[in-house]
Amino acid sequence: MSVRSELGGALPPAIIFDRIDKRFGAVHANRAIQLAIARGEIHALVGENGAGKSTLMSILFGFYRADSGRILIDGQESRIASPSDAIAYGIGMVHQHFMLVEPMSVADNLLLGHEGGFALGGGRKALLARLDVLARDYDLAIDPDAIVGELPVGLQQRVELLKSLVRDADILVLDEPTAVLTPGEADRLFALLRDLKARGKTIILITHKLREVMAIADRVSVLRQGALVGTYPIAQTHEAALAAAMIGRRVQMPQRADDAPIDTPLLTVQNLSARDARGRIAVMDVSFTLRRGEILGIAGVAGNGQTELLETLAGLRPHERGIVRFTHHDIADASPDDLHALGIRHIPEDRLRYGLVSQFPIWENCLIGADAEESALIDRPAAIDDAAWMMQAYDVRPNNPLLRAGALSGGNQQKLILGREIEQKPQLLLVGQPTRGVDIGAIAFIHHRLLDLRAQGVAILLISVELDEILRLSDRILVMHQGRIAGERRAGETDERDLGLLMAGIA
Amino acid sequence: MSAPLPLPVWVDRVLMPASALATAALAAALLLLAIGENPAEALAIMLRGALGSGEGIGFTLYYATNFIFTGLAVALAYRAGMFNIGAEGQATMAGIGAALMIFAAERFTQGLLLVPIGIAGAMLFGALWGAIPGWLQAWRGSHVVITTIMFNFLAAIVSVYLLVNVMGKEGSMQPETRLIADGSQLWTFQALFAALGITIPATPLNFSFILALLAAFVVWIAIERSKFGFHLRLTGAGNESARYAGIDTRRMTVLAMALSGALAAGMAVNEVMGVQHRVLIEFSSGYGFVGIAVALMGRNHPVGVILSALLFGALYQGGAELAFERPAITRDLIVTLSGLVIFCVGALDQLYRTPLARLFTRRVVR
Numbered sequence: 001m002s003v004r005s006e007l008g009g010a011l012p013p014a015i016i017f018d019r020i021d022k023r024f025g026a027v028h029a030n031r032a033i034q035l036a037i038a039r040g041e042i043h044a045l046v047g048e049n050g051a052g053k054s055t056l057m058s059i060l061f062g063f064y065r066a067d068s069g070r071i072l073i074d075g076q077e078s079r080i081a082s083p084s085d086a087i088a089y090g091i092g093m094v095h096q097h098f099m100l101v102e103p104m105s106v107a108d109n110l111l112l113g114h115e116g117g118f119a120l121g122g123g124r125k126a127l128l129a130r131l132d133v134l135a136r137d138y139d140l141a142i143d144p145d146a147i148v149g150e151l152p153v154g155l156q157q158r159v160e161l162l163k164s165l166v167r168d169a170d171i172l173v174l175d176e177p178t179a180v181l182t183p184g185e186a187d188r189l190f191a192l193l194r195d196l197k198a199r200g201k202t203i204i205l206i207t208h209k210l211r212e213v214m215a216i217a218d219r220v221s222v223l224r225q226g227a228l229v230g231t232y233p234i235a236q237t238h239e240a241a242l243a244a245a246m247i248g249r250r251v252q253m254p255q256r257a258d259d260a261p262i263d264t265p266l267l268t269v270q271n272l273s274a275r276d277a278r279g280r281i282a283v284m285d286v287s288f289t290l291r292r293g294e295i296l297g298i299a300g301v302a303g304n305g306q307t308e309l310l311e312t313l314a315g316l317r318p319h320e321r322g323i324v325r326f327t328h329h330d331i332a333d334a335s336p337d338d339l340h341a342l343g344i345r346h347i348p349e350d351r352l353r354y355g356l357v358s359q360f361p362i363w364e365n366c367l368i369g370a371d372a373e374e375s376a377l378i379d380r381p382a383a384i385d386d387a388a389w390m391m392q393a394y395d396v397r398p399n400n401p402l403l404r405a406g407a408l409s410g411g412n413q414q415k416l417i418l419g420r421e422i423e424q425k426p427q428l429l430l431v432g433q434p435t436r437g438v439d440i441g442a443i444a445f446i447h448h449r450l451l452d453l454r455a456q457g458v459a460i461l462l463i464s465v466e467l468d469e470i471l472r473l474s475d476r477i478l479v480m481h482q483g484r485i486a487g488e489r490r491a492g493e494t495d496e497r498d499l500g501l502l503m504a505g506i507a
Numbered sequence: 508m509s510a511p512l513p514l515p516v517w518v519d520r521v522l523m524p525a526s527a528l529a530t531a532a533l534a535a536a537l538l539l540l541a542i543g544e545n546p547a548e549a550l551a552i553m554l555r556g557a558l559g560s561g562e563g564i565g566f567t568l569y570y571a572t573n574f575i576f577t578g579l580a581v582a583l584a585y586r587a588g589m590f591n592i593g594a595e596g597q598a599t600m601a602g603i604g605a606a607l608m609i610f611a612a613e614r615f616t617q618g619l620l621l622v623p624i625g626i627a628g629a630m631l632f633g634a635l636w637g638a639i640p641g642w643l644q645a646w647r648g649s650h651v652v653i654t655t656i657m658f659n660f661l662a663a664i665v666s667v668y669l670l671v672n673v674m675g676k677e678g679s680m681q682p683e684t685r686l687i688a689d690g691s692q693l694w695t696f697q698a699l700f701a702a703l704g705i706t707i708p709a710t711p712l713n714f715s716f717i718l719a720l721l722a723a724f725v726v727w728i729a730i731e732r733s734k735f736g737f738h739l740r741l742t743g744a745g746n747e748s749a750r751y752a753g754i755d756t757r758r759m760t761v762l763a764m765a766l767s768g769a770l771a772a773g774m775a776v777n778e779v780m781g782v783q784h785r786v787l788i789e790f791s792s793g794y795g796f797v798g799i800a801v802a803l804m805g806r807n808h809p810v811g812v813i814l815s816a817l818l819f820g821a822l823y824q825g826g827a828e829l830a831f832e833r834p835a836i837t838r839d840l841i842v843t844l845s846g847l848v849i850f851c852v853g854a855l856d857q858l859y860r861t862p863l864a865r866l867f868t869r870r871v872v873r
Contacts, residue, residue, distance in 0.1 A: 316750060337753030346751070354751040357744040367737065369752035374734050 012075030020069035047223035048439035092164020102149030183500035272322030297474030305483035349432030358406030363387035394419030411442030531851035556828020557821035565710025571820030576773030577798025587763035588743030593655025595795025596662030601772030604632025621691035637768020645757035713781035
């Protein structure tokens with residue numbers, strides 16, 4: 001489908017960002033961005049973390065105000081001071097982290113803010129009628145009485161999208177919508193987006209998956225360091241060109257060497273089961289071995305027990321039953337302290353929950369779980385020096401150990417944790433989502449370091465929802481589905497499609 | 508709830524407490540105007556009373572001693588992620604502990620050894636009274652805010668029972684103990700200075716003040732510079748980083764509450780061993796609660812605690828002087844005035860954060 005109105009066409013563009021400029025202190029988040037989004041197009045917005053995509057969209061949605069510049073909607077200058085203004089202009093946003101009330105029903109979530117009076121009756125009736133129409137128009141059927149928290153992630157996202165549609169949004173902004181979806185669910189989402197486009201909706205898609213951009217967008221705009229690099233029709237660009245435009249240079253992604261792992265199992269897991277925070281069984285009878293010099297990848301859609309498996313192995317979650325052995329040690333009940341003593345380190349999935357304290361300075365963060373060699377009084381100058389050296393070695397920028405860890409970008413926080421854990425000379429490294437929310441340059445760096453460790457004979461358990469990452473790094477791949485191992489594959493004998501079927505529990 | 512807005516350090520540590528204090532002063536001035544008193548004159552009397560004479564300064568520092576100890580107690584628990592409302596009860600039990608240990612040891616010695624024995628008794632009982640709520644939170648999940656409040660009542664009731672039925676002075680209806688042995692009484696500043704040949708007025712100020720400053724220094728080293736303090740602050744960091752680091756957070760919870768209680772015990776040392784030389788009923792008279800405001804205003808940092816303790820000490824002493832000099836201003840009004848200060852720096856402490864953050868971030872941006 002072609003773009004229905006170009007800039008000079010009869011209809012004005014749906015949105016014009018006119019010299020939008022925004023600073024946060026020393027950070028120039030948006031530099032005079034000039035961008036027109038045509039009506040009825042799917043416009044992808046790509047860029048590294050911190051390139052300014054989210055800032056621009058937050059300005060559009062009224063979370064921030066631009067320091068200067070204006071936004072024209074349908075050719076009219078707009079005044080968007082809050083999200084409710086944005087909604088009034090017909091702008092809807094599907095956030096990466098859903099803004100849903102999980103214990104409430106679908107209908108109640110959709111009613112929020114549109115209750116239509118004290119008794120809710122009128123609003124609810126109108127809503128149900130509207131849902132009927134939407135279900136017919138878009139094949140978007142959903143049970144309005146279902147409890148949101150009990151829905152699978154794909155359907156939760158549908159509720160989030162419906163929130164915008166029941167409000168008659170003409171412009172939809174989706175922030176990393178496929179991050180939590182299986183490949184199959186992503187395909188269904190894309191079909192829906194094409195359908196919405198066919199009915200005249202304008203869609204802005206924020207993503208870092210260039211393949212998706214190529215598959216669905218009409219045009220793509222690239223942001224780098226707050227500035228617009230360019231806008232390209234999809235037919236006239238390709239993935240490599242976009243990646244280069246995003247980071248301003250070419251990135252060499254490392255490749256795993258083809259040498260075989262050493263054949264002694266270091267970690268043996270047998271019939272391990274564990275419960276999640278709500279007390280439901282999240283890990284079911286999981287068994288595997290991991291050898292020295294091997295990377296074992298665990299793939300799966302987020303929320304299929306990988307998090308609980310990692311936390312259980314890392315000593316942060318009690319196991320229900322099963323055996324976990326590291327060489328000849330039984331470590332099923334070991335605490336993180338015990339594991340450290342054995343040379344087992346953990347790079348957690350959730351950096352800010354486990355790995356860092358954002359209000360502490362970086363040098364203190366370098367000591368979290370890594371201060372065994374410090375005496376009772378911490379040698380502050382030495383610790384600061386060590387941190388500075390480590391930041392240098394692991395390319396953590398800006399290189400100032402006195403800054404608070406919260407002042408670092410996600411990629412630099414991740415490199416900090418990576419450096420801290422690797423410097424403890426592990427024999428076994430448990431790694432969760434090492435590149436979540438990390439830009440391409442940092443991803444390449446992190447992959448390099450993990451492969452270096454593998455070459456040194458370290459055993460690595462890699463849990464990731466990024467199939468690219470799993471396929472590139474792993475010697476063997478396990479796929480988790482609903483807490484169980486749905487299948488095992490050797491590297492080179494599988495592909496994204498094959499894994500996708502296992503992840504969906506089909507194969 | 509959103510994270511606190513980041514502010515320049517001096518705004519957070521100086522301007523915000525100063526604005527809160529100014530608010531309290533304004534409210535107090537209005538109150539004084541309403542009863543027909545001149546606020547400027549009242550302030551002058553308070554300042555003169557608190558700082559204008561050797562006697563005033565002595566009393567101010569005596570009050571400040573109590574506030575340093577209770578402020579440190581609250582601050583240390585806060586750094587470990589807990590809000591210890593129970594310094595009052597911990598100090599009450601500490602007073603009992605000091606007296607019990609001294610009475611027990613008096614049979615063997617009358618000398619200086621009684622001082623460390625008394626202090627140890629106070630710290631032991633204070634620590635125990637803090638550790639129990641800590642244990643209840645760590646292992647049973649009951650919140651320390653609730654349990655420490657209840658433990659204040661328990662301490663009050665237990666101490667009344669003990670003072671009336673067990674430890675009371677023979678042949679007296681007063682709910683108080685007999686005097687502790689001379690050897691266990693802490694030297695007053697008057698005595699200390701007299702030994703140096705300097706004459707100063709008689710005030711309750713005693714050796715405990717030096718202990719309080721020493722305690723602040725030790726707490727500073729422990730929290731900011733030691734591995735133990737690092738683990739304590741990780742435990743209080745509000746996420747799972749301490750567990751991830753391999754710290755036994757339940758043990759740390761109990762330990763931090765015990766240490767907090769042991770610090771609160773310093774107030775009992777001041778009152779029981781330094782001033783009254785016996786355990787009086789309700790000798791803690793609210794110093795433990797004021798410690799919460801002291802810690803908040805001092806940003807839970809030992810240096811800040813000392814400074815705000817001095818301020819509250821001056822307020823107490825100046826207020827007493829004011830009530831003495833102006834008949835229209837009663838003791839109750841003084842309580843109201845200090846209540847205003849506690850309310851403004853304690854409860855309304857964050858009142859100016861948002862406007863100040865706006866003011867200062869805007870200035871940085873442009």
